[in-house]
Structures are given as C-alpha cells and as structure tokens.
Amino acid sequence: MVLTSSLVIITALIIIDLIPIYRDQQWKAFFVYCFFLTIFLILAVLMEYNVKIPSPAEPIRSIVSFIFGFEQS
Amino acid sequence: MKETQTTAENNVNKSVIMLKALKDNVKQFKDIFQNDDTFMIRYFVNSYQSQIRFCLLYLEGMIDAEKIYNSIIKPLIQTNLSENKTTNIDTIMNQVIISHKVEKTQDSDALISAIIRGDSVLLMENCYDALIIASKGWKSRSTTEPEGEKVIRGPREGFVEPLMENLSMIRRRLATPDLKFKIMHIGVRTKTKLGICYIDGIANKQILGELLERLNKVKIDGILLSGSLAELIQDAPYSPFETIGSTEKPDVAAANLLEGRILVIVDGTPHVLVLPYLLEQFFQSDDDYALNFYFSSFSRMLRVLSFILTVTAPAIYVALLTYHQEMIPTPLLMSILAARQGIPFPTIVETLGLILAFEVLRETGIRMPVSLATALSILGALVLGTAAVEARIVSATVIIVVALTGLTGLMTQKLKSPVVVIRIFLTILAGLMGIYGVLYGIILVLTHLCTIRSFGVPYLMSYTSLRPEDLLDTAMRTPIWFLKKRPRFISSSNKIRQANRRGN
Amino acid sequence: MYKEIISQKQAIVLMITFIIGSNTILVMGGKSKQDIWIAVIFAIAAACVLVAVYARIAKLFPEKHLFEILDILFGKVFGRIIVLFFAWYLFHIGAAIVKNISEFIRIISLDSTPVCIISLMTGIVIAYAVRSGLEVMGRLISIIFPIWITGTLVLTILSIGQYDINRLKPVLYEGLEPVISDAFRLFALPFAETVVFLCFAGSFQRKSSPYKIYYYSLLVGGFYLAIVVARTVMMIGADNLSMFMYPLYVTARLIRVGNFLEKIELISAVLIISCTFTKATVYLFSFTKGVAYLFNIRDYHRIAAPSVFLASIYSIPLYESAIEMIKWAQDIFPYYSIPFQIILPVAVWITAEIKLRKNKNTTAENPQNQAM
Numbered sequence: 002m003v004l005t006s007s008l009v010i011i012t013a014l015i016i017i018d019l020i021p022i023y024r025d026q027q028w029k030a031f032f033v034y035c036f037f038l039t040i041f042l043i044l045a046v047l048m049e050y051n052v053k054i055p056s057p058a059e060p061i062r063s064i065v066s067f068i069f070g071f072e073q074s
Numbered sequence: 075m076k077e078t079q080t081t082a083e084n085n086v087n088k089s090v091i092m093l094k095a096l097k098d099n100v101k102q103f104k105d106i107f108q109n110d111d112t113f114m115i116r117y118f119v120n121s122y123q124s125q126i127r128f129c130l131l132y133l134e135g136m137i138d139a140e141k142i143y144n145s146i147i148k149p150l151i152q153t154n155l156s157e158n159k160t161t162n163i164d165t166i167m168n169q170v171i172i173s174h175k176v177e178k179t180q181d182s183d184a185l186i187s188a189i190i191r192g193d194s195v196l197l198m199e200n201c202y203d204a205l206i207i208a209s210k211g212w213k214s215r216s217t218t219e220p221e222g223e224k225v226i227r228g229p230r231e232g233f234v235e236p237l238m239e240n241l242s243m244i245r246r247r248l249a250t251p252d253l254k255f256k257i258m259h260i261g262v263r264t265k266t267k268l269g270i271c272y273i274d275g276i277a278n279k280q281i282l283g284e285l286l287e288r289l290n291k292v293k294i295d296g297i298l299l300s301g302s303l304a305e306l307i308q309d310a311p312y313s314p315f316e317t318i319g320s321t322e323k324p325d326v327a328a329a330n331l332l333e334g335r336i337l338v339i340v341d342g343t344p345h346v347l348v349l350p351y352l353l354e355q356f357f358q359s360d361d362d363y364a365l366n367f368y369f370s371s372f373s374r375m376l377r378v379l380s381f382i383l384t385v386t387a388p389a390i391y392v393a394l395l396t397y398h399q400e401m402i403p404t405p406l407l408m409s410i411l412a413a414r415q416g417i418p419f420p421t422i423v424e425t426l427g428l429i430l431a432f433e434v435l436r437e438t439g440i441r442m443p444v445s446l447a448t449a450l451s452i453l454g455a456l457v458l459g460t461a462a463v464e465a466r467i468v469s470a471t472v473i474i475v476v477a478l479t480g481l482t483g484l485m486t487q488k489l490k491s492p493v494v495v496i497r498i499f500l501t502i503l504a505g506l507m508g509i510y511g512v513l514y515g516i517i518l519v520l521t522h523l524c525t526i527r528s529f530g531v532p533y534l535m536s537y538t539s540l541r542p543e544d545l546l547d548t549a550m551r552t553p554i555w556f557l558k559k560r561p562r563f564i565s566s567s568n569k570i571r572q573a574n575r576r577g578n
Numbered sequence: 579m580y581k582e583i584i585s586q587k588q589a590i591v592l593m594i595t596f597i598i599g600s601n602t603i604l605v606m607g608g609k610s611k612q613d614i615w616i617a618v619i620f621a622i623a624a625a626c627v628l629v630a631v632y633a634r635i636a637k638l639f640p641e642k643h644l645f646e647i648l649d650i651l652f653g654k655v656f657g658r659i660i661v662l663f664f665a666w667y668l669f670h671i672g673a674a675i676v677k678n679i680s681e682f683i684r685i686i687s688l689d690s691t692p693v694c695i696i697s698l699m700t701g702i703v704i705a706y707a708v709r710s711g712l713e714v715m716g717r718l719i720s721i722i723f724p725i726w727i728t729g730t731l732v733l734t735i736l737s738i739g740q741y742d743i744n745r746l747k748p749v750l751y752e753g754l755e756p757v758i759s760d761a762f763r764l765f766a767l768p769f770a771e772t773v774v775f776l777c778f779a780g781s782f783q784r785k786s787s788p789y790k791i792y793y794y795s796l797l798v799g800g801f802y803l804a805i806v807v808a809r810t811v812m813m814i815g816a817d818n819l820s821m822f823m824y825p826l827y828v829t830a831r832l833i834r835v836g837n838f839l840e841k842i843e844l845i846s847a848v849l850i851i852s853c854t855f856t857k858a859t860v861y862l863f864s865f866t867k868g869v870a871y872l873f874n875i876r877d878y879h880r881i882a883a884p885s886v887f888l889a890s891i892y893s894i895p896l897y898e899s900a901i902e903m904i905k906w907a908q909d910i911f912p913y914y915s916i917p918f919q920i921i922l923p924v925a926v927w928i929t930a931e932i933k934l935r936k937n938k939n940t941t942a943e944n945p946q947n948q949a950m
Contacts, residue, residue: 514703538720
C-alpha cells in the first residue's frame with residue numbers, strides 16, 4: 002500500500018517537477034531532488050516490508066533525560 | 075519551428091510589383107487570385123478622355139455595389155477630365171472620387187489585403203500607384219439581446235460580429251477622447267482584426283504592455299474565436315479557471331473599462347475579452363447595479379453559495395454516507411438507508427454515475443435541435459429519474475443531491491469548466507478519505523486559486539487582502555456611493571471614482 | 579529572483595493560526611488540572627520576553643532570513659552547521675505535526691484506512707502549498723482564517739449552555755508549582771515555536787513592524803488558547819481532560835441546540851485540522867528554505883515537493899502511536915527545543931548587538947554594516 006501510493010507520487014513528481022528542473026539545467030536542485038526522492042523510495046520499500054525504521058524520538062528522549070537529569074520511564 | 079513559419083508566411087504573401095502598364099498590373103492580381111471566381115475586374119474609361127483607362131478590382135460579395143457605383147465608377151466616367159498630362163492619380167484621388175477613405179499606395183501587401191477585406195483597388199493606365207477605396211459592405215446580424223447574459227432591468231443591446239460596429243457601441247457609451255482603440259492584426263493566414271480598447275489614464279500601463287507583448291508572441295495561422303485567443307494569451311494555461319473573461323454586452327464592457335480593465339475585441343466574435351479578470355467577476359451580474367442593493371447583495375451571496383454547493387454537495391453526500399454516518403441525524407439516516415436498500419452499487423459509484431448522466435443530459439440539451447426538447451425531458455426525467463429509482467439502480471436521495479448540484483450549477487454558467495472538474499475531483503477524494511478528503515480537496519483548490527494571477531493581479535485579490543473595503547463590491551453589493559475607489563492594482567493612478575457622497 | 583512579500587496583516591493571521599495550530603495536543607490535562615488556563619497566561623507572559631528577542635532579530639536584519647543571519651554572524655562553515663541542525667529540527671517537528679494530523683483523522687473517524695494514505699494525502703496538500711510559495715500561503719491563510727474564526731465563534735457561542743463555572747474551581751488548590759510546570763510546557767509548545775517565523779521574517783513587508791506582528795499574534799493567539807482551554811475545562815471538567823485523547827473534539831460533540839443542531843463535531847474536526855495544517859506548512863516551508871540555503875539553491879520552490887513528501891512518509895515510523903507522540907510532545911519536546919527556541923536566538927541576538935555596536939564604533943561605512 003505504501004509502496005504503491007509512493008510510486009504514484011514519485012511518478013507524478015518526476016513528470017511535474019523533475020523534468021522541468023532537468024530541462025532548466027538546475028543541477029544542484031536536480032541532485033537534491035533526486036536524493037530526497039531516493040530516500041523517500043527507500044523508506045517506502047522498507048515500510049512495505051515491515052522493516053522497523055529507527056525513530057529519533059527515543060534517542061532524543063535519552064539525551065534530554067541525560068542532560069536534564071530527570072527520570073522518565 | 076521558425077522555418078516552417080516563415081515558409082508559411084511566404085506562401086501567403088505572393089507579392090505584386092506595380093508596373094507602368096495597366097495590363098501588366100492587372101495580370102499580376104489575376105495570378106494571385108487565380109481560381110477565385112468572385113474576383114472581379116472591371117475596366118472602364120472616362121467618357122471625355124477615352125485614353126484614360128481605369129481598372130477596378132474587388133471581390134464580389136464583400137463590397138457594397140451601391141458604393142462602388144456612386145462613389146467610384148460614376149464620377150470617374152462622368153467627370154470631365156482635362157486632356158493635359160496633369161491628370162494623374164492624385165487628381166483622381168483628390169478631385170474625382172467621392173469616398174470617405176482613399177489611400178494611395180504601391181505596397182503589395184496593403185493592396186491584396188484591401189481587396190480581401192472588401193475594399194476595392196483602382197488601377198490607372200500609366201501609373202505606378204494604385205488607390206484603395208473603401209467599399210466594404212456586407213450583411214451582419216442585427217443586434218439582439220445576448221442569451222448568456224440576460225437582465226431584468228438594463229440595456230438589451232448585445233455585441234455583434236463585425237469589429238467596427240462593436241467599437242462604435244462602446245464609443246457611444248464613453249464619450250471621452252481618453253477612450254483609445256488600438257487595431258492589430260493577428261494570425262498569419264486569417265489576419266484577424268483585433269481591437270484593444272482601454273481608457274487612457276485609468277487603465278494600468280503595465281498590464282497593457284504585458285498584453286501587447288503576449289499578443290505579439292502569438293504566432294498562429296488563424297484566430298477565429300475570441301475564446302481561442304484568450305486561451306493563447308491567458309495566465310495559468312493549465313488551470314480550469316479562466317483568467318480572461320468575456321462579455322456580450324456593451325454596457326458591461328464600458329463598466330469594465332471604467333474600472334480600468336482592458337478589452338480585446340476580436341473581429342467575428344460577439345464575445346469581447348475582458349482582462350484582468352478576477353474570480354469575483356463570475357459572481358457579478360449586470361443586474362446587480364440596476365436593482366436594489368439589498369436584493370442584489372442577497373442574490374450575489376446566493377450565487378457564491380450555489381457555486382460552493384454545486385461543487386461540494388455530491389462530495390459531502392458521499393463522505394457522510396460512506397464514512398460519517400453517525401453525523402447524519404438518525405431519522406434522516408433511516409430514510410436514506412431505506413431508500414438505499416437493495417441498491418447494488420457503492421455510494422461513490424452511484425453518485426459519480428448520476429453526475430455523469432446529468433452532464434450528458436445537459437450537453438444534449440445544448441447540442442440538439444429545439445424541437446426535440448420534449449423528448450429529452452421525457453427521457454431524462456422519466457427514464458433516468460423515476461424508472462432508475464423504481465428499478466432500484468440508484469437511490470432517490472442521490473437523485474435529489476445531483477438535481478440540487480445541477481440546479482445550483484446553472485446559476486454560475488460561466489464557471490462551468492472548473493465546476494465540472496472540481497466536483498468530480500472532490501467526489502473522488504470524498505470516496506477516498508471522507509470529509510477530510512473534501513477538506514483537503516478544498517484546500518488544494520484554494521491553493522490553486524491563490525497561485526493564479528490574471529495579468530499580474532492575484533485572482534482572489536479582494537478576498538485575500540484582508541481589507542474590508544475590498545469586499546464592498548465582491549462579497550456583497552453595497553450602495554453605489556460606497557464604491558469610491560476603483561479596484562486596486564487594476565487601475566493605475568486614477569483611483570477615485572466619485573467625489574461626493576450622493577447626488578441629491 | 580523575484581522577492582516574495584507578505585503583508586503585515588497576512589503575517590499576523592499566519593502567526594495566530596500557527597500558534598493555535600497544535601491545540602489538539604495542547605488542550606490536554608497536565609499536572610495543573612483545572613488551573614491550566616492560568617498556566618496558559620503564565621506561558622504568554624514568559625513568551626512576551628522571548629518574543630522580544632525574536633522581533634529584535636527580525637528588526638536588526640530586515641529582509642534577511644535566519645539562515646543568512648547565521649551566515650553573517652557565525653561565518654560560512656559554523657553557520658552552516660547550525661543551519662543543518664536547525665533544518666533537522668524543522669523537519670522533525672514538521673513530520674511530527676503531519677503525524678499528528680494523520681493520527682487525529684485516523685482515530686476520530688477513518689480507523690480502517692491505512693495511515694500511510696492519510697499521511698501521503700496530507701503531504702500532497704502541504705507540498706502544493708509550500709511549492710506555491712510564501713505569498714500563496716499568505717493569501718491562502720487570509721481566506722481560511724475568516725472562515726475559521728467564524729466557525730470557532732459559532733461553536734463557542736453554541737456551547738455556552740454547557741459551561742459550568744464550578745468546574746474551574748478550586749483555583750490554585752495545589753499551589754503554583756504544577757501551574758509553573760505546565761506553563762513551561764505551554765511556553766515551549768505553541769508560543770516559543772514562533773522562532774520558525776524568523777526563517778522567513780525577511781519576507782515581511784518592509785514597512786511592517788516585527789514587534790507588532792509578534793506581539794499582536796502572541797496576545798490574540800494566546801488569549802484565544804486560554805479561552806479554549808477554560809472552555810474545555812468548563813464543559814467536561816479537569817478529570818475528564820486527561821481521559822480523552824482529543825478533548826477539544828469531544829467538547830464539540832456535547833454541543834446541542836434544540837433538537838435539530840447536534841453532532842457537529844465534524845465541523846470542529848475540520849476547523850482543527852485546517853489550523854494544524856497551517857502549522858505543518860509553516861514548518862515544512864522553513865525546512866525547505868533551510869535545505870535550499872544549505873545547498874545554495876536559489877529557487878526553493880523547486881525542491882519543495884520532495885522535502886515535504888519525505889517528511890510526510892517519515893512521519894509514519896516517527897512514533898508508534900498517537901499516545902506516545904502526545905506524551906513525547908509534553909515531556910520531551912520542551913527540553914528538546916531549548917537549544918533552538920532559546921539558546922540559538924539569544925546567541926544570535928547578543929552576537930548581532932555586539933557586532934553592530936563594534937561596527938558603529940569603528941567605521942561608519944563597514945561593508946558588513948551595509949549588508950545588514
């Protein structure tokens with residue numbers, strides 16, 4: 002489900018956005034765009050196959066608890 | 075791309091090189107208009123000096139025979155031209171020909187296009203120059219009340235096809251020398267005449283410059299309708315919303331000119347283009363200013379409301395019935411569910427199908443001959459309506475919703491292309507995500523509307539500026555003495571519309 | 579490049595909506611129970627001080643956004659490192675708000691729809707708004723805001739019959755301590771978040787005053803929140819406040835006028851979402867601008883869509899559940915934001931003041947000074 006809808010979005014984005022960027026030869030924007038789309042695709046594939054993706058919430062919680070020294074379960 | 079265009083132009087412009095002998099000149103014109111049987115060549119001589127030979131060239135059907143007879147042939151034959159060599163084309167032009175518009179030229183383009191446009195060309199023996207004499211004359215439709223913009227109280231006059239008549243209708247209403255008409259030709263083959271019309275000092279010069287620039291960029295073989303020209307020069311070309319408006323009424327056109335807008339009149343189309351055109355203008359009507367302002371404000375709000383309703387009603391119905399049944403009051407829900415009993419399709423399919431059926435009926439109604447109207451209403455109402463409900467193919471509630479949608483849609487006829495698109499878009503989103511889909515769809519449409527500009531003026535300007543004074547003539551119609559200023563951005567410098575509070 | 583400008587009114591409206599935007603999380607029972615409205619007022623008072631710093635930064639560097647300011651003050655390399663961290667913060671919180679929206683929708687009605695569909699749909703809407711740019715966002719908000727304010731007023735008026743002032747009593751029964759603790763949370767959550775607006779403060783209309791924008795929206799938005807919180811407590815009581823997941827939504831369900839007007843919580847949900855949507859848009863817009871700045875892309879519109887979609891898909895694994903997210907937002911977020919909401923702006927402000935003073939003292943025509 003994730004993968005299908007992501008692929009639809011990626012196709013749409015390539016047609017609407019990426020091709021004009023390529024045509025205008027905005028290489029920096031082009032590479033950033035491709036980079037983000039690749040991460041987007043990778044995330045979608047991982048989610049489709051139920052791979053657990055690390056969330057920043059837990060590390061941040063432990064850092065904050067460490068710095069401010071309060072005890073949270 | 076460029077090459078094909080130039081060759082196309084070359085094909086069209088076979089040129090004439092004016093020579094001394096009359097016979098040679100006529101032969102060249104004959105070559106250009108070969109195989110055209112309406113092309114007429116009329117030789118004649120002066121009755122006093124038979125060596126002065128003339129030849130008149132024109133296209134039959136484009137000219138007024140009376141004019142040619144009275145102002146060209148008759149004086150040329152009957153005037154006693156002196157024998158001496160001074161009788162040249164200038165004398166003829168200044169002393170003999172009785173016409174309001176005569177032009178001496180050697181330019182082949184001008185000569186050919188004059189013949190095509192219904193003027194006649196006079197050639198003379200031993201002369202390099204030719205005369206273009208105005209002799210246009212054709213039958214045009216008499217002015218009638220435009221079907222699309224009917225009013226209860228207001229002028230019944232509507233634009234007609236010929237450009238000049240339309241210009242005169244506007245000029246009659248605005249007796250000021252500041253009213254400017256700029257004539258242009260567009261289209262490589264059709265050479266369609268355009269009239270750009272604005273009031274100097276009120277119209278925004280930047281918008282005018284932008285318009286001229288865009289018109290100059292248009293390279294096309296022909297423009298036959300003002301609508302297709304609008305599509306070529308308007309902003310947001312992929313949007314269903316039109317950013318150039320059109321009107322068929324000279325009084326509306328004049329009112330727009332007074333607000334600082336610019337008109338583009340295309341020869342051959344009674345629909346005059348108005349720009350910049352903003353969304354609020356779709357909800358304004360000529361009648362609003364003639365009728366009492368309470369009533370006008372009410373009917374204007376009604377129009378806005380009906381636009382919202384026609385776009386969202388089926389979507390909300392689908393959303394409520396598919397995802398949020400608990401939101402419908404229980405007795406109502408019971409009757410809806412009772413009506414839906416035994417219906418094989420899901421709500422979304424049912425609604426979309428019926429919307430489609432309604433659009434088919436509407437389109438048929440426009441295209442078919444009037445004499446078949448009864449058949450259509452029987453088919454539509456009886457077969458599609460009653461029979462479909464009784465056969466349990468669609469539920470009665472859907473018919474009510476779609477009928478409401480159709481009815482409210484008729485109120486804002488000019489917006490029909492966005493309405494059709496958005497309605498289906500929202501209904502599909504509603505089937506996908508319920509009321510939140512509708513909300514998302516509405517936000518998407520609003521974002522889209524916010525991105526559109528019409529010749530640099532934001533399409534939703536009056537609604538988004540957060541200035542109460544911008545809403546005076548948009549969301550409602552306040553009394554005329556409230557409207558002291560012209561709309562911002564559209565008019566350039568001269569902003570004050572009226573000084574005194576009231577006339578009395 | 580064409581410079582985007584939003585008017586003062588539009589900026590104020592945008593900021594008010596932004597402040598009100600996370601009211602779904604916000605109207606939760608904290609330690610202060612029925613005194614939570616006092617906590618909101620304390621938070622506003624505290625925010626007034628901090629916002630002065632934000633407005634001062636915006637005033638000192640007209641027509642510059644935060645990333646450029648960091649570059650000027652801390653140099654190319656160090657400035658960029660800070661921008662990188664800040665962009666991460668924007669991305670993270672933006673994704674969290676998308677998560678908030680999609681969880682809200684999923685929990686209150688579309689419980690059988692996969693959450694990824696809702697997240698990605700939200701992503702589409704936000705991406706279109708961000709891609710269209712700040713001016714469009716300003717126009718969009720100024721058309722949504724009047725509708726929104728009318729809807730909220732109507733809901734508030736309709737619910738008057740349900741108010742029970744006794745539920746606000748006893749005032750300050752447990753002393754000030756829980757109130758202060760909640761005030762700190764509320765200070766960080768909606769009010770100090772306005773630091774994000776520094777990312778595009780350069781686009782405020784030249785003649786507008788950042789002080790006016792910040793204080794006007796802070797006071798209007800803040801007191802509106804105080805009223806909403808008090809209203810909710812008066813309607814369902816402090817004990818129920820922590821029982822329900824979305825108290826604000828629940829209060830709308832209680833509204834009943836006569837026999838014909840009931841079950842209007844859907845309207846309330848729509849109002850809540852359109853607000854939260856604005857907040858997510860502002861965050862992800864700033865994130866896009868940050869990324870564009872990091873990679874030296876002049877035209878941020880071009881990379882708007884993938885940035886927003888990345889955030890919207892990343893929002894799915896960000897938190898396990900809505901409860902976890904709300905807990906995180908209440909307990910961790912205030913501390914997590916301290917570097918970005920307090921330390922960074924104060925550092926920027928102090929450095930800027932020192933540098934400006936130095937420039938004034940040494941040479942009048944310092945290029946740095948002119949650049950500012």
